[in-house]
Amino acid sequence: MQSNNSTINRNGYILGIESTAHTFSIGLADSTGYPLDSVSVAVRPLKGGIHPREAADHHAEKAAGVLQELLETNNLGPTNFEAVSYSQGPGLGPCLRIGASVARTISQKWGISLIGVNHCVAHIEVGRKTCGCDDPVLLYVSGGNTQIIAKMDGKYRVLGETLDIGIGNMLDKFAREQGIPFPGGPKIESLAKEWVENNPDAKLGDFALPYAVQGMDLAFSGVLNAACNLIKKGAPLGAVCWSIQEHTFSACVEVAERALAHTSKKELLLGGGVACNSRLRDMCDIMASERSAKSFVPERKFCVDNGSMIAVLGKLHLDCNDTTELSKSSVLQYLRTDQTPILWS
Ligand code: ATP
Numbered sequence: 562m563q564s565n566n567s568t569i570n571r572n573g574y575i576l577g578i579e580s581t582a583h584t585f586s587i588g589l590a591d592s593t594g595y596p597l598d599s600v601s602v603a604v605r606p607l608k609g610g611i612h613p614r615e616a617a618d619h620h621a622e623k624a625a626g627v628l629q630e631l632l633e634t635n636n637l638g639p640t641n642f643e644a645v646s647y648s649q650g651p652g653l654g655p656c657l658r659i660g661a662s663v664a665r666t667i668s669q670k671w672g673i674s675l676i677g678v679n680h681c682v683a684h685i686e687v688g689r690k691t692c693g694c695d696d697p698v699l700l701y702v703s704g705g706n707t708q709i710i711a712k713m714d715g716k717y718r719v720l721g722e723t724l725d726i727g728i729g730n731m732l733d734k735f736a737r738e739q740g741i742p743f744p745g746g747p748k749i750e751s752l753a754k755e756w757v758e759n760n761p762d763a764k765l766g767d768f769a770l771p772y773a774v775q776g777m778d779l780a781f782s783g784v785l786n787a788a789c790n791l792i793k794k795g796a797p798l799g800a801v802c803w804s805i806q807e808h809t810f811s812a813c814v815e816v817a818e819r820a821l822a823h824t825s826k827k828e829l830l831l832g833g834g835v836a837c838n839s840r841l842r843d844m845c846d847i848m849a850s851e852r853s854a855k856s857f858v859p860e861r862k863f864c865v866d867n868g869s870m871i872a873v874l875g876k877l878h879l880d881c882n883d884t885t886e887l888s889k890s891s892v893l894q895y896l897r898t899d900q901t902p903i904l905w906s
């Protein structure tokens with residue numbers, strides 16, 4: 562029931578704003594911290610990678626419409642919200658700054674708390690919340706990030722990560738070289754699937770690529786170069802897509818398996834846009850079941866960048882009274898997963 566300001570029942574909703582790179586998204590979490598559907602728009606450059614300034618202009622232009630659509634779809638207004646959270650980092654500076662200014666404006670205008678959150682931690686927490694796992698090793702595979710993470714001593718520690726480009730970035734760059742527009746991952750997945758269905762006896766050795774594992778870390782630029790060279794030498798596109806997936810996904814799964822062994826944890830959680838891939842999901846299932854662990858995969862809408870995961874993490878901070886003062890709300894372009902203290906259980 563809403564009445565005057567002093568007795569407002571805000572229903573405990575949290576608004577979440579995501580703007581680390583190509584996607585601008587506003588979503589929400591309910592009073593239990595569970596994510597609802599976000600409203601998202603993304604820049605899709607026809608050629609070349611994303612240009613941070615152009616993406617930021619895009620986000621600034623779309624922000625008001627996205628917010629209006631979210632509120633109308635859910636039949637909510639300013640008085641229903643307890644706090645507004647936003648991706649404070651890591652990400653592209655100009656894009657992050659748009660999300661942060663939208664969040665500051667909403668916080669001031671609606672009179673609600675402001676909470677800057679760590680984007681990478683949000684990928685973990687939305688998975689824990691929606692999959693119901695407790696203490697997982699996270700395989701975080703997105704465009705910009707590839708990390709194997711586990712909670713130890715109150716922080717999400719990075720046990721292994723890419724030493725060069727993110728796995729999604731590698732997929733997108735390979736796709737772009739072949740004239741496939743951004744995002745390349747989904748198209749690579751369908752080409753690989755089609756090819757392997759039509760060539761069930763294919764041998765990976767015929768389309769060999771470099772090994773992406775380096776100790777507990779990973780590296781993908783050598784794979785990218787080698788895959789482009791296979792195409793130049795006349796290998797079928799579908800075969801190379803299949804080979805890229807088999808080689809790089811098994812590399813990620815191998816490091817994740819070692820992290821499970823090292824930490825003695827029994828849960829594996831996938832997150833990030835590349836976690837939408839069915840072949841990767843299957844590989845994780847197989848690896849986990851072979852070692853009596855369990856693999857958890859969030860719904861695809863919660864794997865890709867989305868505002869609701871930012872709201873989920875905002876709610877966790879809010880419940881610990883950990884809000885962000887205006888003077889400390891600047892974006893943190895290079896924020897790392899293990900810099901954020903985990904105050905909640
Ligand atoms: P971050 O800031 O965490 O690095 P991001 O900006 O890369 O995130 P996400 O939405 O998490 O954004 O991930 C986008 C990536 O996911 C793109 O590289 C895209 O190609 C990849 N992707 C999406 N769907 C699939 C799929 N089915 N198979 C493989 N890759 C996919």
Ligand code: FE2
Pocket residue numbers: 680684703833834865866
């Ligand atoms: Fe992301």
